[in-house]
Amino acid sequence: MASIKDVARLAKVSVGSVSKYLNGGKLKEKTKIAIEEAIKELNYEKNIYATGLRTNRTHTIALLIPTIWNPFFSELAFYIETELRYYQTKLVLCNTINNYENEVAYIAMARQNKIDGLITLSYSNVDAYISSELPVVSIDRYFSEKIPTIMSDNFTGGKLAAEKLQQAGATKLAFIGYGSIYENSTRDRYRGFQDYCKTNKIDWKSFYYEGHHGEFREQLSLFVQEQIINKEIDGIFVVTDEQAMEVIDLLHQNGKRVPEDIQIIGFDGSKQSNNTPIYLSSIRQSVPEIAAEAVKCLFKIIEKEEVHLQTILPITYQPGTTTRD
Known part of the structure; x- marks a missing residue:
């Protein structure tokens, strides 16, 4: 593999000139052309890790997500990686399996390996491990430290779900959700739904469970x-698409048809794949926009620029086959 010295020798310039070129410095046009031709002839590749030792940058970002099996998290990872390409930065994907110990270990890895920054979706008590030593952006979750948070307008999303169910003819509504005991976006979805029902005097029930997921499934049944x-509830808003599918399965087991007997709206709006038709009516989060804002915010922190501590992005309603729109 060609080295920077090989490039300098072939271009008949100094190693310092090649280094300056590789790091975006200004050079005479003649020198620049000679270096470019040498790089092309030698098929030279810049060693970003060696550069990182000098600049204290590794050009890698870690992303912590609870699971890659959830379409929303998978879509988010895809768009974050796409955004990072514009910054010539690689993604280290940390699949925590929604496990506290795994999250702590990944955060420690990010610090010890001098990763440039961290984007996290954490619903665990990892506040003590999140510090200003490492640039961090959070999605959907507030931390006690002054960590910027990117999230959708979850409160409005909850209101919109209740409104759409009412417009579709549902008169007795219910909210179903499982969430973390720590303050996060799912609670705002519940608050928005609750606000709409109270304001419009709609009969409603709720089941919002904070605890172990296995216990939630038992209680949900x-x-x-x-x-x-x-x-005789005829309209349900479920806090995520994944949980909405669990609810639909239980309704089918009890002989109820969706949407003929009971209409369902979820929250996320991510498809299983690009070619999969939309099945579930849902409140759609703008995943590409969330990814773009998170990456942009993180690089501002890395460059020591001022950032907003909270960014709230708009949502939309995505009709599917589980409502009678």
Whole structure:
């Protein structure tokens, strides 16, 4: 593999001139052309890690997500990686499996390996490990430190879900959701739904569970039977698309048709793949915009520029086959 010295020798310039060229410095046009021709002839590739030792930058960003099995998190990872290409930066994907110990280990890895920054979706108590030593941007979750947070307008999303269910003919509504015990976006979705129902005097029930996911699934089955089916609920807003699919499965097990008997709206709006038709009616988060804002914010922190501590992005309603729009 060609070295910077080989490039300098072939171009008949100094190693300092080649280094200056590689780092965007100004050179005489004749010198610049000679270096470019030498790089092309030698097929020279810049060693970003060696450069990182000198500049204290590795041109790598870590992304912590709870799981890659969720379409929303997968789509977000795709768009964040796409955005990072504009900054000539690589992505280190950290799949935490929604596990506290895994998150702590990945955060420690990011610090120890001098990764340039961290974008995190964490619903665990990792505040003590998030510090100003490492540039960090959070998505959907507030931290006690002054960490910038990028999120969708979840409160408006909850209101919009209730409004769309009412417009589709539902008269008795319910909210279903599982969330972290730490302050995060899912609570705002519940608050927005609740606000719309109270303001418009709509009959509604709710089941928002904070605890272990296995316990949520057990309690959800009881809630669906006792509060949805027995109370003749005909419209449900579920806090995420993934949980909405669990609710639909339980409704089918109890002989209920969607949307004929009960209409469902989820939250996220991510498809299983580009070629998959939209099935679930949902409040759509603008994932490309979330990714772009998170990356832009992180690089501002890296460059020691001022950033907003909270960025709230608009949502839209995405109709599917689980409502009678």
